[in-house]
Amino acid sequence: MTVFCDLDGTLLDVSEKFHRIYSHLLRENGHKPMGKDDYWRLRRGGLKTCDILSWTGAESLLARYESGFLERVEHPEWLAFDTIFDGVPGLLRRVRNAGRVVLVTLRRDPHALAWQLSHTGLAEHLDLVLSGHDPQREAWQVKVGLVREALPDCDFSASWFIGDMATDIRAGKALGCRTAAVLTGMGVEDSLRLLEPDFILAGINDVATTVGL
Ligand SMILES: [Mg+2]
Incomplete structure (x- = not known):
């Protein structure tokens, strides 16, 4: 077998890493991130990234957010949170x-x-x-x-x-x-x-x- x-x-x-990258990218761009429980409730509820960003008025960040996320999600500095x-x-x-x-x-x-x-x-x-x-x-x-x-x-x-x-x-x-x-x-x-x-x-x-x- x-x-x-x-x-x-x-x-x-990977829940801690995802929320930390999300929070980092929002703060870096002057937005207040939502807490980890809310973030994962929305994600597991099926909301897409653009919808999650718009939840806190950060929808204009989408392109910068997606490239910033990809740059970090496999970097050891962030992988260490998994x-x-x-x-x-x-x-x-x-x-x-x-x-x-x-x-x-x-x-x-x-x-x-x-x-x-x-x-x-x-x-x-x-x-x-x-x-x-x-x-x-x-x-x-x-x-x-x-x-x-x-x-x-x-x-x-x-x-x-x-x-x-x-x-x-x-x-x-x-x-x-x-x-x-x-x-x-x-x-x-x-x-x-x-x-x-x-x-x-x-x-x-x-x-x-x-x-x-
Ligand atoms: Mg998987």
Whole structure:
């Protein structure tokens, strides 16, 4: 059995980093940011960035905000705010007793990714790390391509694909895996439900009981 697992919002809690970058960019441009709970309530409610900015009258910042966010979101100075969810090392150890864990992520900076996997201790719990970035293709197609290229002989029908975004569920279904969506990241529950994953879980630790590991 192979468990394909997303990183951001699935194994890593990125909520602090996202809110800090948001707050930094708003303050830098003379606006008052909203608190972390409000910010995530709106994001997980499905609001787009422009709507979140307009909530505090900062909608004119959109272009500057988006480029500023991209510049920072994979920089180690900000990656340092990401933490692994409680219980993840133990969970990955259990999964690896029954199979292998393959990380599938769409980071642009492979060096920053390697630094973070080492810094968080996740690296020692992963059998394989697949990462790529291709703005010409849809994100789920990039994930499918990474997996097919690395593991052409994988038995996908005996595998799982787990992640927090529609991208992960689409990729898992396209590969023929069973799928589980987690609600700890950036995905919106109603949108994830429309894709009909096999399971919708509160968090990655529920995989243990659901999948029976
Ligand atoms: Mg994710």
